[in-house]
Amino acid sequence: MTDTSSALRIVWIYPDLLSTYGDQGNALILKRRAELRGIPTEVVHVHSSDPVPEHGDVYLLGGGEDRPQILAAERLRADGGLARAAHNGACVFAVCAGYQIIGESYGDDESNPLPGVGILDIRSNRGETRAVGEIVADVDPALGVGRITGFENHRGRTVLGPSARPLSTVVRGIGNDDRIEGAYQGQILGTYLHGPALPRNPELADLLLRWRVGQLSPLPPAWGERLHDERLAAALH
Template sequence: MSDTSSALRIVWIYPDLLSTYGDQGNALILRRRAELRGIRTELVRVLSSDPVPVEGDIYLLGGGEDRPQILAAERLRSDGGLKRAAERGAAVFAVCAGYQIIGESYGDDADNPLPGVGILDVRSGRGETRAVGEIVADVAPELGGGRITGFENHQGRTAVGPSAVPLSRTVTGIGNDGQTEGAYQGQVIGTYLHGPALPRNPHLADLLLRMRVGDLAPLPPSWGEALHQERLAAAL
């Protein structure tokens, strides 16, 4: 953590612009799974009018429509706080519009390329068709593997550059390009999965926690694991 004597700081970025699909659930489940293990947490909500603090441990970005996405990208680039936090080793988890804008570039509603924040080596544009529906994918083995599930609703198509690695391989659904879903680079993770993603995939939430606190005590199976299995069964 940023300070071993302090709480784990979970920073929820721009909920006024990037929270179209209930992505607040990602912050809530991270906090819950940390506190069940006796890890104190602090949830910091950063509005688009506020500076992004550099001292956080886990940064979360959600989904949004085209215009809020552009505004969020412009403000994050001019602010610089998220990029500095990533450079000092913070974990970042970004969903859909958030995933696109933390990359090197993304497309506006006319598919004109716009600069991203530049903390993940991906480039996104618009596909010919919209990807809508349940998606299932297998996480990269080096991240611990496992199958993830979510709901995608996007027209983006994302190319993963040489400095990043696909987060997972699609079993069903579109994701980046019909073959891979999401990307990661160090402790920065991007994905198209809504649902929200972390409540539907508790092991993915634990992956983010381990990035900042190290080994975690196991938790007994609960509603999160049951939801994960129910959604997998429904999608396959």
């Protein structure tokens, strides 16, 4: 049996509710890029009937439809494990529906505001039009990631509060509001990027790993970097 007592613990939250557009790939690529550097890794799948463990390193939430999103938010609020983990310094990476529900509030399918988990200072509601298509954005230089790409499919419009910072500035697409995409606050990061986001943007995956393990050894360019460059060129063509 493998000793995972000192492993990097990646917690994939509610794959039965929040896992559209291949969001499991975010867990797979984090595990792969950690293990290529000799970092032992454990991936924990937490279904909506399970308690959320408080002692993970990286927590991942994906996208979902309106009703699963509401159910996920209600269960995460009642459970409290994710909020306690974030309070204790864990890293959280949330996509689309997951991004909205970790905020202070989000809108249901009739634009009624509902309470979120409250670990990211954002508020989301439904826009008049749906944002669908490739998105390109330049990440805040403080994060050292560069330009990212992804696929968005949402009606959400998201406003940042004073404690959150924009993840990136939109080059092409909609993101939060036609100007900025995503948000981060400490080691909590949210985005509308599917695709999945981390395999398409290896530097973003490495940012999450650095937040938990510190300095990383470099990896030679491989399929992840080629995918990023190919999608970036296609989106800007």
